[in-house]
Amino acid sequence: MKIKNIFKDPINKLLLLIFIFLLIIGLLLYISEFGKNPDINSLFDAFWWLIVTIATVGYGDIVPKTIIGKIIGIIIIMLGVTLFSLISGSIASLLVEWRIKERKGLGKVKFKNHIVILGWNNHLEKTLEAMNKFINLEDYHIVLVNQADEEDYENFRSRFADLNIKFIHGDFTKENVLKRANISQAKHIIILSDTYGGKSLEECDERTLISILLIRTLNDTAKIYAEVVKEEKAKYVLRAGADDIILGSEFNSILLSSALLSPAYHMLLREIASLENMRVKLISIPKTFIGKKFKDFFDYIKKEEHALAIGLVSMKKEFTINDFLSSDSSIDNFIRQKFEEAEEDFFDEEKKNDYDLKLNPEDTYIISENDTYAFIIK
Numbered sequence: 001m002k003i004k005n006i007f008k009d010p011i012n013k014l015l016l017l018i019f020i021f022l023l024i025i026g027l028l029l030y031i032s033e034f035g036k037n038p039d040i041n042s043l044f045d046a047f048w049w050l051i052v053t054i055a056t057v058g059y060g061d062i063v064p065k066t067i068i069g070k071i072i073g074i075i076i077i078m079l080g081v082t083l084f085s086l087i088s089g090s091i092a093s094l095l096v097e098w099r100i101k102e103r104k105g106l107g108k109v110k111f112k113n114h115i116v117i118l119g120w121n122n123h124l125e126k127t128l129e130a131m132n133k134f135i136n137l138e139d140y141h142i143v144l145v146n147q148a149d150e151e152d153y154e155n156f157r158s159r160f161a162d163l164n165i166k167f168i169h170g171d172f173t174k175e176n177v178l179k180r181a182n183i184s185q186a187k188h189i190i191i192l193s194d195t196y197g198g199k200s201l202e203e204c205d206e207r208t209l210i211s212i213l214l215i216r217t218l219n220d221t222a223k224i225y226a227e228v229v230k231e232e233k234a235k236y237v238l239r240a241g242a243d244d245i246i247l248g249s250e251f252n253s254i255l256l257s258s259a260l261l262s263p264a265y266h267m268l269l270r271e272i273a274s275l276e277n278m279r280v281k282l283i284s285i286p287k288t289f290i291g292k293k294f295k296d297f298f299d300y301i302k303k304e305e306h307a308l309a310i311g312l313v314s315m316k317k318e319f320t321i322n323d324f325l326s327s328d329s330s331i332d333n334f335i336r337q338k339f340e341e342a343e344e345d346f347f348d349e350e351k352k353n354d355y356d357l358k359l360n361p362e363d364t365y366i367i368s369e370n371d372t373y374a375f376i377i378k
Contacts, residue, residue, distance in 0.1 A: 015090050018083060025072060026050045032068035054080040088272065102377035104150050105169025108180035111141040113187040118172040118211055119194030120146035123227070127190065128160060137163050143181045145172045149198055173210040175218070183220045191226040191242075205233040209240050216241040272377070283375050284314070285367065301376055311359040313373040 030046035039062040049062040064073045101107045145168045170177030193204035226242040289297045301309045
């Protein structure tokens with residue numbers, strides 16, 4: 001911010017005038033008292049007397065001796081209460097103004113390595129709940145960028161009072177709004193299909209594309225995960241710079257269609273996908289099972305964990321979260337998200353890596369050194 005812009009504010013102008021006035025008074029007192037008053041031997045002594053007199057009408061430790069000094073003292077005593085009220089009132093006004101701007105999302109952030117969530121729809125709350133299950137969001141700064149009104153934001157924030165959430169109000173397809181979110185220093189960016197305020201689904205993907213292109217001009221290292229409404233737009237979103245995409249409501253569509261097939265099937269999928277009771281777990285395969293049959297491992301898990309082993313993960317090297325969200329099957333996509341329960345920091349990985357998921361292997365399948373993790377249902 002330029003200096004001239006700072007002093008466009010009347011309060012800042014007033015504070016500047018008060019500062020200049022006090023500076024002149026302090027200099028006059030020093031000039032008139034120096035050499036004649038043993039209590040004032042430096043500019044600091046003069047300004048000490050000035051501040052104490054304004055705030056408390058003096059301690060009596062320093063007293064003007066000269067006529068000019070006493071006249072200055074009379075002026076300061078008479079104006080002291082007014083000046084002190086002006087200064088404290090101006091500071092209070094600035095704090096209130098800052099607080100109002102923060103609540104309305106008109107401020108800006110200075111976080112680094114934070115998580116930015118662009119857009120607002122009915123998935124936002126579930127997205128945060130899921131993220132908080134996979135990683136401890138209390139360790140992260142989260143910045144929401146959308147056009148929600150103050151009341152909606154405050155209601156939302158009250159439900160996540162334990163998280164470090166900051167709100168930036170504005171259109172995330174605008175560069176100045178992204179800069180207020182300090183997007184250039186963000187580590188992870190999630191783009192939701194923004195339907196707030198009656199925006200149509202038709203324009204969601206276009207806004208997502210525009211925002212990704214803008215983000216990549218400001219930050220070419222952050223991981224971007226985008227929700228896409230239309231499947232045919234997915235390839236363009238990836239080309240624009242997204243690291244991965246998820247088709248909007250693809251898992252909901254599976255649930256709805258399964259309900260038509262059988263209510264029991266629908267109930268099963270909901271139970272597995274429940275955030276309140278995570279049933280799918282990712283565990284490391286004990287090295288003692290390398291070279292043994294999958295049935296041996298299956299029996300061990302059933303006996304020791306009271307769970308069912310449903311699949312193995314064979315990896316060539318460490319994997320990343322980017323791999324979890326791409327899948328031809330929504331169910332596989334959901335299961336792959338459970339990788340984040342492993343004791344690894346997948347968010348810190350910067351390269352995509354190869355892995356293979358073996359669901360329900362044959363009983364005779366021999367577990368190899370590459371089979372490092374297993375999915376179980378408890």
